[in-house]
């Protein structure tokens with residue numbers, strides 16, 4: 173495969189991770205995606221929470237096909253992509269509690285991502301929404317993505333669990349370029365303080381420098397949008413959380429610009445596809 177063909181659009185793969193569950197990964201993935209789309213970028217949001225998939229629930233959609241179908245003969249990658257907004261904001265659903273997805277080994281993940289690669293190349297961004305914690309699916313996909321984003325909240329349990337994710341990914345998968353989003357904060361000051369605590373621990377005990385993407389305020393409009401099954405950015409585009417999400421989206425965009433031509437040189441997902449090509 174010609175290197176230039178691997179990632180012609182310089183698609184940036186972004187993994188959304190957390191230690192503790194329920195910190196807001198799926199809501200952040202969906203709404204950061206929405207903000208980037210509104211700014212003119214093409215984005216594919218892939219539900220890779222194969223334990224408890226729920227992007228479809230946030231959108232009020234019941235997709236007929238999902239990732240699971242890609243393991244069946246005949247299904248193509250195009251069959252499992254659904255529009256969220258026409259013009260380039262799409263969604264790739266997963267399935268909940270399906271053993272063949274939960275128990276994927278390296279070879280199966282490689283086959284799955286190779287099958288999807290031609291679809292991935294059509295976008296500026298590929299967002300992978302993961303389940304919480306450190307299952308092999310999460311670790312493997314997070315280590316392949318170009319931009320791992322760790323979502324934490326100011327709760328001490330979220331911070332200690334977040335630290336554990338960084339530690340495992342750094343030690344076992346040599347991931348070093350973590351970006352941190354602090355969600356559900358009372359103020360930007362609390363967000364900065366939370367980040368500083370996590371960053372200090374990672375610097376001191378793991379020798380790792382974390383990048384701060386910013387914080388998103390605790391906002392009643394978020395659960396409201398969830399209940400209505402409409403993305404927050406559509407339901408309340410000017411609420412405090414939406415304003416913060418736009419600021420984080422700008423930082424993600426700047427990071428993509430900074431990586432620039434480097435993205436075109438590699439594959440969209442590192443390691444596995446690089447080995448396969």
Ligand SMILES: Nc1ncnc2c1ncn2[C@@H]1O[C@H](COP(=O)(O)OP(=O)(O)OP(=O)(O)O)[C@@H](O)[C@H]1O
Nearest residue numbers: 193194195196197198199304356389390391394395
């Ligand atoms: N900034 C916020 N303000 C208020 N509520 C929020 C905010 N972010 C997330 N929530 C609420 O937190 C809950 C969990 O959010 P979400 O499902 O996105 O978390 P998650 O990390 O994806 O969970 P899981 O680990 O189960 O996948 C939701 O009910 C959502 O409404």
Ligand SMILES: [Mg+2]
Nearest residue numbers: 197198221302
């Ligand atoms: Mg989730």
